Amino acid sequence: MTAPPISRDPAAGRIVVEGLTKQFRSVRAVDQLSFTVEPGSVTGFLGPNGAGKTTTLRMVLGLVSPSAGSATIGGQPYRQLAAPSHAVGAALEASSFHPARSARNHLRVLCIAAGLPVGRADELLGLVGLTDAARRKVRGYSLGMRQRLGLAQALLGDPAVLILDEPANGLDPEGIRWLRGLLRHLADEGRTVLVSSHQLNEVQEIADRVVILSRGRLVRQGTIAELTAGTDRVVVRSPDPARLHEAVARAGGDVTPLDATGMQVRGLDAAQIGHVAFTEGIELHELSARRTDLEDLFFELTAGGPR
Numbered sequence: 001m002t003a004p005p006i007s008r009d010p011a012a013g014r015i016v017v018e019g020l021t022k023q024f025r026s027v028r029a030v031d032q033l034s035f036t037v038e039p040g041s042v043t044g045f046l047g048p049n050g051a052g053k054t055t056t057l058r059m060v061l062g063l064v065s066p067s068a069g070s071a072t073i074g075g076q077p078y079r080q081l082a083a084p085s086h087a088v089g090a091a092l093e094a095s096s097f098h099p100a101r102s103a104r105n106h107l108r109v110l111c112i113a114a115g116l117p118v119g120r121a122d123e124l125l126g127l128v129g130l131t132d133a134a135r136r137k138v139r140g141y142s143l144g145m146r147q148r149l150g151l152a153q154a155l156l157g158d159p160a161v162l163i164l165d166e167p168a169n170g171l172d173p174e175g176i177r178w179l180r181g182l183l184r185h186l187a188d189e190g191r192t193v194l195v196s197s198h199q200l201n202e203v204q205e206i207a208d209r210v211v212i213l214s215r216g217r218l219v220r221q222g223t224i225a226e227l228t229a230g231t232d233r234v235v236v237r238s239p240d241p242a243r244l245h246e247a248v249a250r251a252g253g254d255v256t257p258l259d260a261t262g263m264q265v266r267g268l269d270a271a272q273i274g275h276v277a278f279t280e281g282i283e284l285h286e287l288s289a290r291r292t293d294l295e296d297l298f299f300e301l302t303a304g305g306p307r
């Protein structure tokens with residue numbers, strides 16, 4: 001791919017969402033939502049089904065009018081951008097292609113419409129790994145292949161900002177690895193990459209930062225390391241759980257019983273708990289440190305699930 005003329009001004013590709021709200025009759029799909037997405041990183045936009053992710057992305061792209069608040073890209077609402085297809089590339093749905101057209105023809109038509117050389121179509125098909133299937137009709141494409149085609153379409157105008165709704169849907173583990181590499185490469189070139197998903201394990205592999213949404217509201221934003229910091233815990237088991245519980249609590253551990261013999265401890269590490277048990281002469285049957293991953297955190301933060 002040719003080197004993109006990405007602006008060096010970091011504000012140019014910044015997405016700023018402020019107080020964004022969307023009311024659909026009785027449903028408040030997005031509620032006073034504020035967050036920022038910075039260039040040069042891959043940001044995961046996370047939330048359970050119905051959390052309001054797609055509605056937010058559609059507002060950022062000027063496809064849905066907000067009931068209140070604003071969304072800007074480089075300081076401008078999408079509809080006021082001077083060259084929107086160069087500024088922003090988006091893939092919101094994987095199925096909106098003419099079924100009887102080949103991927104190659106589909107992209108060539110778009111190139112012509114956008115005043116780009118048709119050779120760009122083949123360049124993009126190569127980039128998304130569709131060269132071998134380029135002349136086949138889209139009707140026969142798998143969901144993963146449609147995702148790749150959607151990504152190629154989003155990249156057509158060499159955009160500084162890339163917005164992808166559930167791009168990993170339908171991709172196999174190899175495809176997800178490929179997507180991660182491509183998005184990382186695009187972010188390293190200085191682009192802003194915003195990727196929505198309800199699949200936590202996928203986002204954990206793909207994104208540097210996350211914005212977590214639940215019931216239309218922001219619950220957290222930050223790097224994955226920031227969000228999981230200080231939440232590690234130790235699982236410990238003993239045939240004498242009552243004594244262990246008491247001894248660990250006395251040493252400053254925050255203990256939550258798990259079952260008849262096990263408990264979870266925060267505030268002390270495994271070595272400290274082992275030491276307490278040793279000095280108190282308490283037998284242990286398990287002592288294991290558990291790192292909190294994004295998935296644990298997500299369930300904690302969005303408890304209640306879909307509306």
Ligand SMILES: Nc1ncnc2c1ncn2[C@@H]1O[C@H](COP(=O)(O)OP(=O)(O)OP(=O)(O)O)[C@@H](O)[C@H]1O
Nearest residue numbers: 024027029047048049050051052053054055056198
């Ligand atoms: N055009 C619409 N009219 C009425 N309600 C809508 C409309 N679009 C979305 N909603 C509602 O707004 C809420 C948020 O939907 P949205 O599609 O934005 O969530 P999402 O986080 O993208 O979910 P998913 O992961 O399932 O795609 C849902 O309750 C949905 O039913």
